[in-house]
Amino acid sequence: MPSNPRPIPPEALPPGWGAAELCEGRFRYRYSRPPIELVADRTTADRCHPGLGLNYYWELRYRYSIGEQLHTATIGRVSTRGAALEGLLECMHRVHDKADVLEDPFDVSAVVKRVSLSDFIPGTDTAAETK
Numbered sequence: 001m002p003s004n005p006r007p008i009p010p011e012a013l014p015p016g017w018g019a020a021e022l023c024e025g026r027f028r029y030r031y032s033r034p035p036i037e038l039v040a041d042r043t044t045a046d047r048c049h050p051g052l053g054l055n056y057y058w059e060l061r062y063r064y065s066i067g068e069q070l071h072t073a074t075i076g077r078v079s080t081r082g083a084a085l086e087g088l089l090e091c092m093h094r095v096h097d098k099a100d101v102l103e104d105p106f107d108v109s110a111v112v113k114r115v116s117l118s119d120f121i122p123g124t125d126t127a128a129e130t131k
Contacts, residue, residue, distance in 0.1 A: 007085050014096035029088060031095055036108055037063040038075075038091050040084040058084035060091070060117070064108050073109055076117040083117065090115045 007027055010019070021028035025042035039061045045054040060075040075091065078084050091112045098111050 008089055014092050017092050035065055038088050040088050060087050062112055075112050078117050087117050
């Protein structure tokens with residue numbers, strides 16, 4: 001895996017988004033208003049069917065604070081680092097586009113759940129068709 005310290009260049013991020021944590025197996029980006037975090041974590045594929053041949057996958061999640069409570073939910077899982085980064089970036093764009101109407105985790109969930117992570121599977125052209 002490449003050890004690029006900036007997997008998504010800052011100039012590619014939508015306004016209001018910034019990197020909060022960038023390491024080999026985890027990427028975390030934070031949005032200023034409303035305060036939202038998008039996370040991609042590389043996770044061992046212990047519970048995957050052995051026939052899939054996966055050693056690990058990337059889990060995409062979002063976090064949203066309500067007062068003292070931190071709400072975390074899974075967006076989905078993808079098999080490659082590239083798909084995780086594309087999925088995060090698409091979620092960032094969607095959140096940025098709807099930021100003025102996002103009031104709680106249910107609103108955030110509705111926005112990020114509309115991102116089809118299958119659009120970022122290598123070798124498919126569906127991403128260009130759905131945008």
